[in-house]
Amino acid sequence: MNGNKIGPELSRIAPKFQAILERTKPYILTFPGNLSQYNLSPWGLSINQEHIFSCIDSRRARFFDLLQSLDQLAFGPVGMPMDKWVFFDCGEMPGGICGLGVQASELPNDVKKLYKLEKNATDFVPISMYISIPMAAPGAWFGHNLSSANTVLGGNYQGLGLLTKVLALKVFNIKLMYGATQWDSKSLNIHLQISDMEMMSAYTPAHSFNKTITYKSIYNDKILIDSLSGKTKDSCGYDFLADTEDEEKMIELQKQIEQGSCFCINGRPIYQDDKSFLPIKQLH
């Protein structure tokens, strides 16, 4: 047990999230000049000094390698792993990386191997990360990467991805967020558990994957804490369900957006007969 102290606000979150916070430590990696803009004690949960990593400190090189291993675990299988320069140029310098970690001694040997760690390693190991980048539009951020080692760590970390995004949004003080997510991504369960997603694009040839949704979400403290209540945030009324594999529908929605329509995904994906659908409300 790492024994993080859970303050009054976090005592409202579901036991599975509290249990993760008790076993892990939050960390942040950024350019030191950004730190004054961030909340280093989110809901009273303090980020220890040794877990505040500077991206220009060569003595922390092992941690940078471990983050790249985590990214490889999460994004390698879908062909989107990042080079270190992408972490540095597009994440750490302009924005930051926030997540949860544990001591290597708490990881099973097969997991240490995935991180390319020796059996007797003593490193602090990131098991999740959220990378966010400020945009030029005032107050706007872009969510660049969400990774969780939940599935390789075993069942005790169920909820790690959601908890990590919520914690990072609080640390970076993000109220207005844009993101890009593939229609069939399981991470939609996380994004939509927190807040509705207004579609900026439904089909995105500018991205490596055409079948990408660009979205806008609004956050506040209540929304963040409520998302961790343990209650599933389902749609409370939609105009239609969009099949997450129906490329023609994506293209049609994109055309309508370009003609001035506005659509909002207002609840978690609905799974039916091996297919998944997004509940969509047309705002105008």
Ligand SMILES: CC(C)(COP(=O)(O)OP(=O)(O)OC[C@H]1O[C@@H](n2cnc3c(N)ncnc32)[C@H](O)[C@@H]1OP(=O)(O)O)[C@@H](O)C(=O)NCCC(=O)NCCS
């Ligand atoms: C997507 C990812 C971040 C999820 O992390 P995680 O720690 O497993 O997520 P959580 O345990 O917090 O899951 C949150 C919810 O999503 C659901 N979920 C997660 N993976 C799922 C899957 N494969 N199928 C269906 N539901 C899933 C969980 O059941 C959970 O639901 P609940 O709130 O009802 O319990 C992780 O699998 C990952 O790193 N994937 C690869 C990288 C990626 O796709 N990142 C997102 C890019 S935007």
